[in-house]
Amino acid sequence: MSLTSAIKGVIPISPTPFFADGRVDMDSMARLTDHFGASGVDGITILGQLGEAPKLEFQEARAIVELVAKRFTQPIVVGVSAPGFAAMRALAREAMELGASGVMIGPPNTLRTDDQIVGYYRQAAEAIGPDVPFVLQDYPLTFSVVMTPNVIKRIVGENENCVVLKHEDWPGLDKITALRGFEKDGAMRHIAILVGNGGLFLDFEMERGADGANTGYAFPEMLVDVVKLSAAGKRDAAHDLFDAHLPYLRYEQQQGPLGLAVRKWVYMRRGLIACDAQRKPGASLNAAAKGEVEYLLSRIARTDSRAVLKAA
Numbered sequence: 001m002s003l004t005s006a007i008k009g010v011i012p013i014s015p016t017p018f019f020a021d022g023r024v025d026m027d028s029m030a031r032l033t034d035h036f037g038a039s040g041v042d043g044i045t046i047l048g049q050l051g052e053a054p055k056l057e058f059q060e061a062r063a064i065v066e067l068v069a070k071r072f073t074q075p076i077v078v079g080v081s082a083p084g085f086a087a088m089r090a091l092a093r094e095a096m097e098l099g100a101s102g103v104m105i106g107p108p109n110t111l112r113t114d115d116q117i118v119g120y121y122r123q124a125a126e127a128i129g130p131d132v133p134f135v136l137q138d139y140p141l142t143f144s145v146v147m148t149p150n151v152i153k154r155i156v157g158e159n160e161n162c163v164v165l166k167h168e169d170w171p172g173l174d175k176i177t178a179l180r181g182f183e184k185d186g187a188m189r190h191i192a193i194l195v196g197n198g199g200l201f202l203d204f205e206m207e208r209g210a211d212g213a214n215t216g217y218a219f220p221e222m223l224v225d226v227v228k229l230s231a232a233g234k235r236d237a238a239h240d241l242f243d244a245h246l247p248y249l250r251y252e253q254q255q256g257p258l259g260l261a262v263r264k265w266v267y268m269r270r271g272l273i274a275c276d277a278q279r280k281p282g283a284s285l286n287a288a289a290k291g292e293v294e295y296l297l298s299r300i301a302r303t304d305s306r307a308v309l310k311a312a
């Protein structure tokens, strides 16, 4: 099944589970994949930044795609961002062979001008091949590359295989409005807009015209419900549920390895992965942070039983 611009809903970004010694934990990867499948999501993204993809060897990445493709029945997006096009093309072609639906490409942080960004995506699209649909990852907080709405319009106009925008600009609400405006005026064809940034603005991003979420928040079930409630026009219910998670969601949103450490800790506490380790270089939570996370989870649990966890 090919990724298209019609995709909507929640496509969680999966972490990659590791053992404390740095080996990939494939049993936990399988458990996590099955959990996503049972959570009402509409696809899955693996091997993104959150998935520590740059720390993996090709054969490890390949094995993860193979495992996920065997047990997940909805669209699978594989992160293929790489410093060079040979590595990007190799993983993209292999992933599609194994059953992926599309790939995700983030920009290298050397890009400075609009023309450089547009030129990079022209070459990347050519490298993976026109038959491979791709997600354009717009994530200035991490990549330090700022894409204006016009740049995104140019990339979409030049590359038929650009079908989804992973929108992680911040502030970014007006960017969604601008892009939907281009579509309305006929200046840009339709693309799916799925939002990241931990889902921090998901409630309002849905109201601005996003199609759903593409983020690694550790309770994808909440994202599924908020997206559905919002799409059904149940504004207060969507915001009420979102707001119940917001204090913990903010805590997760700490940039870089620390935010990932929070997520991995919670996935471990939920029994979905065996160990919260990151492959080095990485970070882990200290006792104070673990206590804060437990407190925040207990607050969510007052209104959302999915956050009720066994005692640590």
Ligand SMILES: N[C@@H](CC=O)C(=O)O
Residues within 6 Å of the ligand: 013, 048, 049, 050, 168, 195, 196, 197, 198, 199, 214, 215, 216, 217
């Ligand atoms: N910032 C992302 C992860 C990157 O791909 C998220 O929203 O979880």
